[in-house]
Amino acid sequence: MNLKLKVWRQKDRNSEGRLVDITANSIPPEASFLEMLDIVNDELTRKGDEPIAFDHDCREGICGTCSLSINGIPHGPSETTTCQLYMRKFSDGDTIYIEPFRAKAFPVIRDLCVDRMAFERIQQAGGFITARAGSAQDGNAILVPKQNADLAMEAAACIGCGACVGACPNGSAMLFVGAKVTHLAELPQGQPERQRRVLSMVAQMDKEGFGNCSNYYECEAVCPAEIPATVIAKLNREYAVAGAKDTVGVE
Amino acid sequence: MIGRIDSKVPSGPLDSKWENHKFESKLINPSNKRKYSVLVVGSGLAGASAAASLAELGYQVKCFCYQDSPRRAHSIAAQGGINGAKNYQGDGDSVHRLFYDTVKGGDFRAREANVHRLAEVSVDIIDQCVALGVPFAREYGGLLANRSFGGTQVSRTFYARGQTGQQLLLGAYSSLNRMIGAGSVQMFPRTEMLELVIVDGHAKGIVVRDMVTGAISSHSADAVVLATGGYGNVYYLSTNAKGCNVTAPWRAYKKGALFANPCFTQIHPTCIPVSGSYQSKLTLMSESLRNDGRCWAPKKKSDTRKPGDIPEDERDYYLERMYPAFGNLAPRDIASRAAKMQCDDGRGVGPGGFGVYLDFRDAILRYGRGTIGGANLSETEAHARGTEKVKALYGNLFDMYHQITAESGYEQPMRVYPAVHYTMGGLWVDYNLMSNVPGLFVLGEANFSDHGANRLGASALMQGLADGYFILPATIGNYLATVAPDKRPKADHAEFRAAEEAVNARTQKFLSIKGKKTVDEFHRELGLLMWDLCGMARTEKSLTRALSRIPTLREEFWTNVNVPGSSDSLNVSLEKAGRVADFLEFGELMCLDALERRESCGGHFREEFQYTEKDPEVQSGKVCAGDVKRDDENFCHVACWEYGGTTLKPLRHTEPLIYEVVHPAVRSYR
Numbered sequence: 001m002n003l004k005l006k007v008w009r010q011k012d013r014n015s016e017g018r019l020v021d022i023t024a025n026s027i028p029p030e031a032s033f034l035e036m037l038d039i040v041n042d043e044l045t046r047k048g049d050e051p052i053a054f055d056h057d058c059r060e061g062i063c064g065t066c067s068l069s070i071n072g073i074p075h076g077p078s079e080t081t082t083c084q085l086y087m088r089k090f091s092d093g094d095t096i097y098i099e100p101f102r103a104k105a106f107p108v109i110r111d112l113c114v115d116r117m118a119f120e121r122i123q124q125a126g127g128f129i130t131a132r133a134g135s136a137q138d139g140n141a142i143l144v145p146k147q148n149a150d151l152a153m154e155a156a157a158c159i160g161c162g163a164c165v166g167a168c169p170n171g172s173a174m175l176f177v178g179a180k181v182t183h184l185a186e187l188p189q190g191q192p193e194r195q196r197r198v199l200s201m202v203a204q205m206d207k208e209g210f211g212n213c214s215n216y217y218e219c220e221a222v223c224p225a226e227i228p229a230t231v232i233a234k235l236n237r238e239y240a241v242a243g244a245k246d247t248v249g250v251e
Numbered sequence: 252m253i254g255r256i257d258s259k260v261p262s263g264p265l266d267s268k269w270e271n272h273k274f275e276s277k278l279i280n281p282s283n284k285r286k287y288s289v290l291v292v293g294s295g296l297a298g299a300s301a302a303a304s305l306a307e308l309g310y311q312v313k314c315f316c317y318q319d320s321p322r323r324a325h326s327i328a329a330q331g332g333i334n335g336a337k338n339y340q341g342d343g344d345s346v347h348r349l350f351y352d353t354v355k356g357g358d359f360r361a362r363e364a365n366v367h368r369l370a371e372v373s374v375d376i377i378d379q380c381v382a383l384g385v386p387f388a389r390e391y392g393g394l395l396a397n398r399s400f401g402g403t404q405v406s407r408t409f410y411a412r413g414q415t416g417q418q419l420l421l422g423a424y425s426s427l428n429r430m431i432g433a434g435s436v437q438m439f440p441r442t443e444m445l446e447l448v449i450v451d452g453h454a455k456g457i458v459v460r461d462m463v464t465g466a467i468s469s470h471s472a473d474a475v476v477l478a479t480g481g482y483g484n485v486y487y488l489s490t491n492a493k494g495c496n497v498t499a500p501w502r503a504y505k506k507g508a509l510f511a512n513p514c515f516t517q518i519h520p521t522c523i524p525v526s527g528s529y530q531s532k533l534t535l536m537s538e539s540l541r542n543d544g545r546c547w548a549p550k551k552k553s554d555t556r557k558p559g560d561i562p563e564d565e566r567d568y569y570l571e572r573m574y575p576a577f578g579n580l581a582p583r584d585i586a587s588r589a590a591k592m593q594c595d596d597g598r599g600v601g602p603g604g605f606g607v608y609l610d611f612r613d614a615i616l617r618y619g620r621g622t623i624g625g626a627n628l629s630e631t632e633a634h635a636r637g638t639e640k641v642k643a644l645y646g647n648l649f650d651m652y653h654q655i656t657a658e659s660g661y662e663q664p665m666r667v668y669p670a671v672h673y674t675m676g677g678l679w680v681d682y683n684l685m686s687n688v689p690g691l692f693v694l695g696e697a698n699f700s701d702h703g704a705n706r707l708g709a710s711a712l713m714q715g716l717a718d719g720y721f722i723l724p725a726t727i728g729n730y731l732a733t734v735a736p737d738k739r740p741k742a743d744h745a746e747f748r749a750a751e752e753a754v755n756a757r758t759q760k761f762l763s764i765k766g767k768k769t770v771d772e773f774h775r776e777l778g779l780l781m782w783d784l785c786g787m788a789r790t791e792k793s794l795t796r797a798l799s800r801i802p803t804l805r806e807e808f809w810t811n812v813n814v815p816g817s818s819d820s821l822n823v824s825l826e827k828a829g830r831v832a833d834f835l836e837f838g839e840l841m842c843l844d845a846l847e848r849r850e851s852c853g854g855h856f857r858e859e860f861q862y863t864e865k866d867p868e869v870q871s872g873k874v875c876a877g878d879v880k881r882d883d884e885n886f887c888h889v890a891c892w893e894y895g896g897t898t899l900k901p902l903r904h905t906e907p908l909i910y911e912v913v914h915p916a917v918r919s920y921r
Contacts, residue, residue, distance in 0.1 A: 012820055030526045032655075038531055038771070045769045045824060050816045053823050055319065057492040059532045061651060062417055063323040084654045109463055110821040113319075117440075120320055124432035128425035129384045133304040133720040134375070136382035140339060143393030153386040153411055156418060160322055189384045 064159030074163035080224035101166030125204035164219035170211030178231035277732035284309035286736035294321030297695025298478030300719025303426035306435035329416025330537035332408035357703020358853035359915035402582035454691035481674035487778020489671035509679035511699035514845035519672035520586035543614035548593035587669035610664035683726035694718035704853025766811030851879035
């Protein structure tokens with residue numbers, strides 16, 4: 001199939017970017033979306049142009065690196081990530097808009113690549129359980145009811161791609177933060193740091209310039225890992241309880 | 252030239268070597284630890300767990316990764332699980348059995364003491380991961396659940412859906428984050444190591460490129476740890492992430508580190524088959540699927556009927572036929588070769604006949620009928636109920652299969668074919684995980700030590716975390732205690748400046764060639780060549796051919812590659828050019844190693860060395876015709892390659908493998 005692409009090109013963080021028309025010719029429908037871009041890039045390179053920079057790595061939907069907004073939707077019509085989108089979802093002659101995830105907290109660094117370090121700093125603020133290597137007791141000494149383990153797993157499946165932020169009109173990261181807070185709050189191991197975790201992760205989230213949730217549910221709709229929006233409700237509750245306890249000085 | 256190769260395996264009985272070694276290892280007192288700086292390159296299971304654990308002990312740590320976050324390292328993609336000799340199922344497992352299974356699985360080409368230590372530490376890993384909040388699958392009573400994996404007859408694999416690697420990596424990543432937040436680890440994402448710096452014979456630092464700004468900089472330290480993964484992408488198509496590369500170990504090799512057993516690569520039996528020349532990577536279908544899926548090929552050659560139309564008695568469940576004791580859970584090397592044999596025999600399925608079926612029909616019906624009141628269900632009803640159960644067990648894998656092939660694995664069998672997956676070879680390390688270059692440590696897939704000639708499923712995660720959480724933190728002191736922390740060279744030392752200049756010169760060379768072919772075109776060409784001539788089956792002839800063709804391709808690369816753009820910005824072509832240039836050298840060493848190892852073992856199958864119908868082992872039913880034939884008399888050793896400079900052939904040294912407890916035997920899974 002032949003396609004008309006409108007691709008965001010931007011030299012670096014400080015330059016202006018713009019949409020550039022590029023044609024993609026003879027694309028096999030069995031190719032993935034990123035393989036389509038590989039073919040386009042090979043052609044650009046042969047012509048002596050610079051290839052389109054886009055982030056990707058595992059190409060099996062789990063590393064969370066790929067981060068394209070396709071026709072205005074993070075990960076486009078893929079059921080999961082951009083790398084798991086196949087060209088059979090498009091038709092010959094289609095025009096496709098390809099842009100980076102758009103959010104104030106995710107500055108573009110080149111073409112379709114964005115800087116997601118804000119996510120890192122949120123995790124560093126509290127997305128962990130303190131357990132030094134070598135300090136653990138026997139794994140079966142901590143019983144975890146299956147339903148809690150399943151809920152924790154459901155939230156822990158977040159791949160940290162940032163589609164939730166890219167899709168949210170407020171540029172909110174609450175699905176991402178809620179996923180980690182829920183994962184650890186569901187487990188007995190996560191209890192000792194439960195309160196301080198949610199407070200410091202939310203504080204960092206606000207500092208990074210992410211917006212707040214106002215119930216658009218766009219995040220849930222685009223999430224490749226199917227993180228449910230209920231983690232945001234959980235985040236709000238965890239935050240409210242922790243905030244109240246913190247105010248009156250109880251742990 | 253390198254003298255005798257000393258593995259530094261401690262003396263004493265096998266099961267007390269590690270305990271004794273830890274006691275005899277040198278300690279560094281807490282106030283001195285903070286004076287030492289350690290660089291960790293790579294942030295996967297091994298790198299992240301090592302960086303976090305060293306920082307917890309009090310060392311100053313810098314950690315580097317090429318991805319935009321340590322959480323994206325390719326450990327994340329491991330699906331099935333992690334082994335741990337907990338014997339929670341009470342099914343006869345033990346440290347000794349895990350040790351034995353791993354040595355046998357590796358076809359008796361691993362270092363015995365290392366493997367025993369790995370099995371010992373495996374139980375601590377599970378505890379550590381649980382403590383960090385890894386949401387392992389649980390039973391209703393709240394206890395940890397297990398499943399089986401290839402090459403074993405017990406259930407010792409812990410798992411989190413089909414995303415175990417992801418959850419284990421996120422656990423290690425969370426520890427790493429804690430230490431970054433505490434200021435004990437400095438993290439450098441989007442940063443690629445391009446040179447190792449050696450001062451007075453000791454590894455003292457690295458030169459890196461900031462992949463966003465293009466800035467080249469030096470980092471000096473008291474020790475360097477490489478945890479940079481495997482080199483499967485030398486084949487271009489593999490289950491590795493696109494960015495996986497051999498550059499860091501290769502740079503170390505060219506500075507004197509020994510490369511061990513580079514020809515030992517693992518071909519995974521169940522991957523989604525190649526669909527076209529544009530294809531950029533291969534996707535694995537987890538080995539855990541073989542707990543329930545049955546591998547088969549039509550008995551008739553070139554059978555083009557739909558799988559559902561092929562009656563039961565015209566199907567060849569070849570693994571169950573050939574290896575009845577282990578059936579579909581035969582180890583990877585054996586299952587891969589068996590699949591290839593069916594296809595070579597003209598009985599492959601799908602485009603080009605490069606595929607076999609992985610069929611869940613029977614499992615779905617079995618699960619459906621196993622539910623309450625299931626015995627009386629019609630086949631359609633049982634199928635519907637059974638599908639739900641299979642979805643709960645492997646849903647994400649079936650979804651992935653569906654997205655890629657547009658076929659449903661619930662309704663028809665999956666088509667699978669072997670693909671390059673893991674590399675057992677790597678930089679040589681001693682018992683302390685230190686290479687022959689003092690101060691250079693190598694962990695995880697990047698080293699060679701634990702898996703011999705074939706790795707068992709669910710053991711890569713175990714080894715990465717063993718090395719990072721438990722082994723390096725205990726052994727690094729042995730080296731650091733011998734160097735004074737204030738004697739560390741500054742990052743503007745002449746050796747660092749020379750390394751930076753070499754990196755800059757190479758970059759300018761890439762940009763100045765302005766040839767006609769893209770980097771990917773060269774990479775694809777190399778990959779095809781390696782797959783055809785040094786892939787699942789190798790011969791003296793094919794390897795000799797590869798050895799004459801690779802240098803020609805390399806020469807063409809250096810005169811005809813086109814790397815557009817500049818060095819001072821994010822330049823994907825430039826990054827790839829550096830990696831492919833190294834693969835073009837490394838591929839040659841792989842073929843040389845495969846040529847010199849004149850035996851078959853594990854994943855290394857030399858067609859000249861296989862069992863035939865005439866062998867007594869086949870006649871007595873121990874092995875099948877076509878199984879690999881080892882030569883213990885001449886090749887029970889690690890091949891360790893020393894760089895010979897630009898003009899000399901690499902030198903082959905050997906470390907004899909001495910088995911004190913296990914007696915290498917014919918590896919039978921029948």
